[in-house]
Amino acid sequence: TPTFRIALIAGDGIGKEVMPEGLRVVMAAAERFGFELDCRTIDWASCDYYAEHGQMMPDDWKEQLKGVDALYFGAVGWPATVPDHVSLWGSLLKFRREFDQYINLRPVRLFEGVPCPLAGRKPGDIDYLVVRENTEGEYTSLGGVMYEGTEREIVIQESVFSRHGTDRVLRYAYELAQARKKKHLTVATKSNGIAISMPWWDGRADTIGRDYPEVKVDKQHIDILSARFVLQPTRFDVVVASNLFGDILSDLGPATTGTIGLAPSANLNPDRKFPSLFEPVHGSAPDIYGQNIANPIAMIWSGALMLDFLTQGQGIGRAAHDAIVAAIEAVLREGPLTRDLGGTASTTELGMAIAQRI
Amino acid sequence: TPTFRIALIAGDGIGKEVMPEGLRVVMAAAERFGFELDCRTIDWASCDYYAEHGQMMPDDWKEQLKGVDALYFGAVGWPATVPDHVSLWGSLLKFRREFDQYINLRPVRLFEGVPCPLAGRKPGDIDYLVVRENTEGEYTSLGGVMYEGTEREIVIQESVFSRHGTDRVLRYAYELAQARKKKHLTVATKSNGIAISMPWWDGRADTIGRDYPEVKVDKQHIDILSARFVLQPTRFDVVVASNLFGDILSDLGPATTGTIGLAPSANLNPDRKFPSLFEPVHGSAPDIYGQNIANPIAMIWSGALMLDFLTQGQGIGRAAHDAIVAAIEAVLREGPLTRDLGGTASTTELGMAIAQRI
Ligand SMILES: CC(C)[C@H](C(=O)O)[C@@H](O)C(=O)O
Ligand SMILES: CC(C)[C@H](C(=O)O)[C@@H](O)C(=O)O
Numbered sequence: 074t075p076t077f078r079i080a081l082i083a084g085d086g087i088g089k090e091v092m093p094e095g096l097r098v099v100m101a102a103a104e105r106f107g108f109e110l111d112c113r114t115i116d117w118a119s120c121d122y123y124a125e126h127g128q129m130m131p132d133d134w135k136e137q138l139k140g141v142d143a144l145y146f147g148a149v150g151w152p153a154t155v156p157d158h159v160s161l162w163g164s165l166l167k168f169r170r171e172f173d174q175y176i177n178l179r180p181v182r183l184f185e186g187v188p189c190p191l192a193g194r195k196p197g198d199i200d201y202l203v204v205r206e207n208t209e210g211e212y213t214s215l216g217g218v219m220y221e222g223t224e225r226e227i228v229i230q231e232s233v234f235s236r237h238g239t240d241r242v243l244r245y246a247y248e249l250a251q252a253r254k255k256k257h258l259t260v261a262t263k264s265n266g267i268a269i270s271m272p273w274w275d276g277r278a279d280t281i282g283r284d285y286p287e288v289k290v291d292k293q294h295i296d297i298l299s300a301r302f303v304l305q306p307t308r309f310d311v312v313v314a315s316n317l318f319g320d321i322l323s324d325l326g327p328a329t330t331g332t333i334g335l336a337p338s339a340n341l342n343p344d345r346k347f348p349s350l351f352e353p354v355h356g357s358a359p360d361i362y363g364q365n366i367a368n369p370i371a372m373i374w375s376g377a378l379m380l381d382f383l384t385q386g387q388g389i390g391r392a393a394h395d396a397i398v399a400a401i402e403a404v405l406r407e408g409p410l411t412r413d414l415g416g417t418a419s420t421t422e423l424g425m426a427i428a429q430r431i
Numbered sequence: 432t433p434t435f436r437i438a439l440i441a442g443d444g445i446g447k448e449v450m451p452e453g454l455r456v457v458m459a460a461a462e463r464f465g466f467e468l469d470c471r472t473i474d475w476a477s478c479d480y481y482a483e484h485g486q487m488m489p490d491d492w493k494e495q496l497k498g499v500d501a502l503y504f505g506a507v508g509w510p511a512t513v514p515d516h517v518s519l520w521g522s523l524l525k526f527r528r529e530f531d532q533y534i535n536l537r538p539v540r541l542f543e544g545v546p547c548p549l550a551g552r553k554p555g556d557i558d559y560l561v562v563r564e565n566t567e568g569e570y571t572s573l574g575g576v577m578y579e580g581t582e583r584e585i586v587i588q589e590s591v592f593s594r595h596g597t598d599r600v601l602r603y604a605y606e607l608a609q610a611r612k613k614k615h616l617t618v619a620t621k622s623n624g625i626a627i628s629m630p631w632w633d634g635r636a637d638t639i640g641r642d643y644p645e646v647k648v649d650k651q652h653i654d655i656l657s658a659r660f661v662l663q664p665t666r667f668d669v670v671v672a673s674n675l676f677g678d679i680l681s682d683l684g685p686a687t688t689g690t691i692g693l694a695p696s697a698n699l700n701p702d703r704k705f706p707s708l709f710e711p712v713h714g715s716a717p718d719i720y721g722q723n724i725a726n727p728i729a730m731i732w733s734g735a736l737m738l739d740f741l742t743q744g745q746g747i748g749r750a751a752h753d754a755i756v757a758a759i760e761a762v763l764r765e766g767p768l769t770r771d772l773g774g775t776a777s778t779t780e781l782g783m784a785i786a787q788r789i
Pocket of ligand 2: 623654
């Protein structure tokens, strides 16, 4: 039987609560579709680990992940004890960069049974993909402070865009758009304000676009684009964005579908040279941790994306993906639901209900 | 009689259509409340001017604006002929910087009579102020391209934050929050990803906050903050943000109230050393220009903010402001409405209807 080697990294907060449910469902799919999971539980990449070791991960973290096909990842962050930029740069952002997971794929979809915060929208109206650049751009620790500690203090923060990094995410998005019915690509920009990188980014989008004459392209400034996620969600199909803009759009989009508790994400190294990472879009949510009320669906859906990617979107992985998504759909329609969706079910109850339907 | 010297800068596209309506209403208020407007019509700061002169404004633009109390500004941008970063950096962004308009104040409010895109929200539920830093931060033309034109091309874009610039906008926001009933301040950040400037920004927010112990402060990452503008709009009171984050939030906020055609903005130099600038949040909207269908309310409301600021929020200016806002409220309740609000009225009809009620 085919075997997938998975590293399980629960992380912090509700990451620890949703991970078991994700695993439960992925295991159920393994049984039904005839594959095996060779799981390695990782207790680092968490703020608890940091408390003991003064760093988020051991020095030999790459060694420890040798031979792993994918990372199944909960959430990292516990700002009460470790500042977010320390915990995230020491774990999640390190994986994204050092494993060159340059695509962050984030589906946005309104499901039947989920009350939509947008008036009059029904399932089918909101259904698009955010493709986020995931390794460079605005997320850097380059720059510094001048005249530190004085009234004249000045801070420089650098963003770095490479042609290599920009072209590959644009090309991925164009390919995706071309393979879809609408063949529509929205390119997020802010070339009217951010005067060096964004006009250049627009130029790369034009250049790559020449290879995809069938794709209808629409460049939108991030301000009005955010507004249109609320006002005209039906117009979107594939949306491609820089690291920061993709981060914003992939929280905003899911919010318009009712809860960010559903939104999954795939941090992909499409070259398959390194393991890819699959995680919910939501974070560790310290405010609700410990009550077993977190919605595990984002974690579970991320597991489906993982199985799909591991089999190149074909065969048993694809079948398992589809079965998991169908089970999610069924539970959203029929319940039980967690508190964020107006129900009273626990994290565990929801996970079990979905696993049962596989 | 008190006289205010106003420069009228219509700009491009629908800027030219909404400006006359703004002026109509401001004039009506002048008549009713007993002040005079000494208006200077400016035909530069437009892409038409650029077409003729190869620059957006004459070299002596500051000379030409000598003695002016405020700029009443439509919208600039005509990307078909002038790239946005050229037209905006040569006009609006120049005003903001060289006139040190370091506060961009943008009220977000759901009005009776305006269909809300958020399900189940009623007037009163959405009512907050976005305070945007307006002179520095992410909007720069600093940086450049390395290995230009080759596969190895790399682009650096710098953001610049000064303690001077950051503290004054934070302080302004704290003051505003303290003077309000809820005394609640949300500080937009992204310190988990943008690792130099944003943790520093958080630190400044903490430092300034020590002078305002009564203000409840809430730091939110821009991704989840955008989501909460949709999911939990009632929780906001005053929101302070960097230039870019403020730009995004002040389009997104108005979108949740039904249309960005209503949203006004005040670009303030609170020191009154330079003229302040009042403009709609919407842009020049080339797609609807020429049909006389643009909603002039953002322009008109911006005029009200102008009069209020010119009299330090007191006396006739304040009275004129309140009368204009009341007239806007009445027309939104009773019609006529422009197309963006589901009506059929023209730009002119709406302007006249509001002027009549003053
Ligand atoms: C036109 C553009 C440069 C401007 C900005 O980004 O500041 C506009 O979007 C605004 O919000 O005033
Ligand atoms: C936790 C944080 C660094 C991260 C990001 O901004 O990328 C998260 O918001 C996400 O979207 O995956």
